[in-house]
Amino acid sequence: MRYRVLGPTQAVRPDGTPVPVGGARLRALLAALALRAGHTVPASALVDDVWADAPPADATGALQALVGRLRRALGADAVASVDGGYRLDARPDDVDVFRFDRLVGEGCRALADGDAAKASAVLADALALWTGDPLADLPERAADGARWEARRLDARRAGAGAALALGRAEQA
Known part of the structure; x- marks a missing residue:
């Protein structure tokens, strides 16, 4: 899978087919993970990236729900849960x-x-x-x-x- 953040955030299959990633917050989560591809990102950093100065009351639950939606879009193995955070399974290239x-x-x-x-x-x-x-x-x-x-x-x-x-x- 390839990820694009030099413009609107997108996920693209190896054959060039775009993967539908709907919703502004879901695209923000994908962008935040893609910028740290292959590295664990603490949940608190993802909350800051996705919601900036206006996180929801249950930010942890909202983030978990977003990660679930992103996994459904990209595939269950695309985003790993790791030690209080998440990691996009991707190489920098x-x-x-x-x-x-x-x-x-x-x-x-x-x-x-x-x-x-x-x-x-x-x-x-x-x-x-x-x-x-x-x-x-x-x-x-x-x-x-x-x-x-x-x-x-x-x-x-x-x-x-x-x-x-x-x-x-x-x-x-």
Whole structure:
């Protein structure tokens, strides 16, 4: 399964079919877990991520209900209960934001090494992962979203540098 948070939060099967994940809070939970893919996230941190400053009276029960709904959508094994928290069973490269970061690093290294063609292709792949505002479904994440937008601008600058190095000034 792949997870997208560089735009509206989505889960996508290996064949590219989107998995319906309805409801703003369910998408917020998925985004919060995806940002820590493979790591246990304390329940209190998930409550903060999903409800921000307005948690329900029974936040623990509400979170458990949301996790149950997310498991029904993604599959029972997708979200594990672990020591007072939950863990999304995913590798970092299964989450677009981490894949993006890895590709940007790879593209910038290729550009620094003088391989503009590789840099251009890898940076284009990285930028193609974006589908909208980053972390759009997480309340109170404007600062994190701005950080990813800045990283996106870095990728665009590096892509323009690669295009110039390839003699494609009009593309830059």
